[in-house]
Amino acid sequence: MSHQIISPLPGIFYRKPGPGKEPYVNEGDTVSAGQTVGLVEIMKQFSEVRAEFDGKLERFEIEDFGVVNPGDVIAITS
Amino acid sequence: MAFNILEPGLSTTVQDQGRIGYYRFGIPQGGSMDQYAATLANRLVGNTVAEAVLECTYIGPKLVTEADAVIAVTGAPVDIYVNGESVPEYERVTLKAGDELKFGVIKGGTKYFIAVHGGIDVPEVLGSRSTYPIGAIGGMEGRAIAVGDRVPVGASIDNGLAELSAIAEVDRPVYSKDVNVRVMLGLYDHNLSANGLDSLLNSEWVLTPVADRMGLRYSGPGVEWKDRKQPFGAGQDPSNIVDAGYAVGSIQIPGGTQPIILHRDAVSGGGYAMVATVISADMDLVARCSPGTKTRFVAVTMEQALEARQKNAARAARIWS
Numbered sequence: 001m002s003h004q005i006i007s008p009l010p011g012i013f014y015r016k017p018g019p020g021k022e023p024y025v026n027e028g029d030t031v032s033a034g035q036t037v038g039l040v041e042i043m044k045q046f047s048e049v050r051a052e053f054d055g056k057l058e059r060f061e062i063e064d065f066g067v068v069n070p071g072d073v074i075a076i077t078s
Numbered sequence: 079m080a081f082n083i084l085e086p087g088l089s090t091t092v093q094d095q096g097r098i099g100y101y102r103f104g105i106p107q108g109g110s111m112d113q114y115a116a117t118l119a120n121r122l123v124g125n126t127v128a129e130a131v132l133e134c135t136y137i138g139p140k141l142v143t144e145a146d147a148v149i150a151v152t153g154a155p156v157d158i159y160v161n162g163e164s165v166p167e168y169e170r171v172t173l174k175a176g177d178e179l180k181f182g183v184i185k186g187g188t189k190y191f192i193a194v195h196g197g198i199d200v201p202e203v204l205g206s207r208s209t210y211p212i213g214a215i216g217g218m219e220g221r222a223i224a225v226g227d228r229v230p231v232g233a234s235i236d237n238g239l240a241e242l243s244a245i246a247e248v249d250r251p252v253y254s255k256d257v258n259v260r261v262m263l264g265l266y267d268h269n270l271s272a273n274g275l276d277s278l279l280n281s282e283w284v285l286t287p288v289a290d291r292m293g294l295r296y297s298g299p300g301v302e303w304k305d306r307k308q309p310f311g312a313g314q315d316p317s318n319i320v321d322a323g324y325a326v327g328s329i330q331i332p333g334g335t336q337p338i339i340l341h342r343d344a345v346s347g348g349g350y351a352m353v354a355t356v357i358s359a360d361m362d363l364v365a366r367c368s369p370g371t372k373t374r375f376v377a378v379t380m381e382q383a384l385e386a387r388q389k390n391a392a393r394a395a396r397i398w399s
Contacts, residue, residue: 006183008136008137008183008184009088009136009137010136010287010368010369010370011287011369012287041287042088042136042287042369043088043089043135043289043290044290045088045089047088047137067287067369067370069368069369069370070136070183070184070185071183071185
């Protein structure tokens with residue numbers, strides 16, 4: 001069963017916690033419910049985007065530094 | 079009576095009609111960023127226009143009411159849940175003591191407003207309950223609400239009006255990703271070249287994610303300034319002026335690249351040329367715009383601006399009668 005990780009916010013999506021850091025998660029990695037997969041920056045605040053279910057992160061639908069809107073699918077897990 | 083905050087949301091602040099009369103001392107007027115939407119919520123719950131509400135930004139709070147309460151949510155489209163059951167926006171909603179209120183993903187716009195009968199009853203600071211986070215005054219201890227806050231709700235009031243259970247579709251704000259914002263040119267449009275003025279008024283500007291209660295930044299083609307010798311006291315860039323007061327809603331273009339509309343929590347003065355000013359009737363429209371909104375600045379005359387203000391006032395008078 002595949003699940004979508006949705007952005008609740010508009011802003012800029014980041015896959016890394018900071019410049020020069022490793023990505024939170026890579027495609028193909030296993031993720032657990034509540035695990036952070038990226039950040040969305042809006043109004044100088046960085047909000048963590050988390051997986052809702054245990055599974056495997058199949059793919060990102062938004063690239064690093066990509067623009068997101070509320071309701072956009074950021075990644076798919078299975 | 080109070081609301082207990084389980085989750086605060088992204089930036090939920092107490093707001094009212096604003097803190098008028100202190101701008102000359104550097105204290106911005108503040109208040110609900112979309113005044114019209116906020117007053118609709120107050121109308122539904124039987125308040126006056128002056129009661130404070132909760133302004134939610136993109137992500138709303140999750141809260142539990144300590145006592146029975148009458149609430150309404152207005153503004154940007156969003157799903158609303160009471161104990162997990164969907165309830166309508168733009169309608170009066172009755173909560174029982176212990177009920178939990180939470181929100182889904184926002185479906186457009188930026189801000190929605192929660193009014194409660196009796197109003198949010200934080201102490202007034204300089205005549206207003208509005209939160210001004212930069213100045214750390216108003217609202218809950220001068221900041222956005224936080225987990226564990228007990229947000230006080232005021233005693234019942236009588237606004238003397240007939241009960242209104244829902245806002246008619248025609249009276250609800252529209253949330254568009256493509257807008258015309260009316261402006262009056264000035265005070266420093268004379269610093270733009272003819273091409274610069276043409277770019278400002280005849281280009282499409284796109285709202286960037288850099289947008290909040292203080293200001294909203296747009297990307298677009300940029301503008302060109304007249305060649306001039308910068309006067310003593312002004313910075314070297316042609317977008318600089320000798321420091322001056324900023325009108326609420328004024329548009330500055332630092333470096334001539336990205337226009338910034340100064341909104342309700344903006345600084346009251348500085349050294350950037352204000353090329354135009356959003357008319358008061360369209361400040362709520364600007365507040366509703368989410369990142370990516372295509373925007374054109376349309377120049378109007380003072381007469382047209384006053385007519386637009388009058389039209390808004392007439393609509394408000396009808397809703398509040």
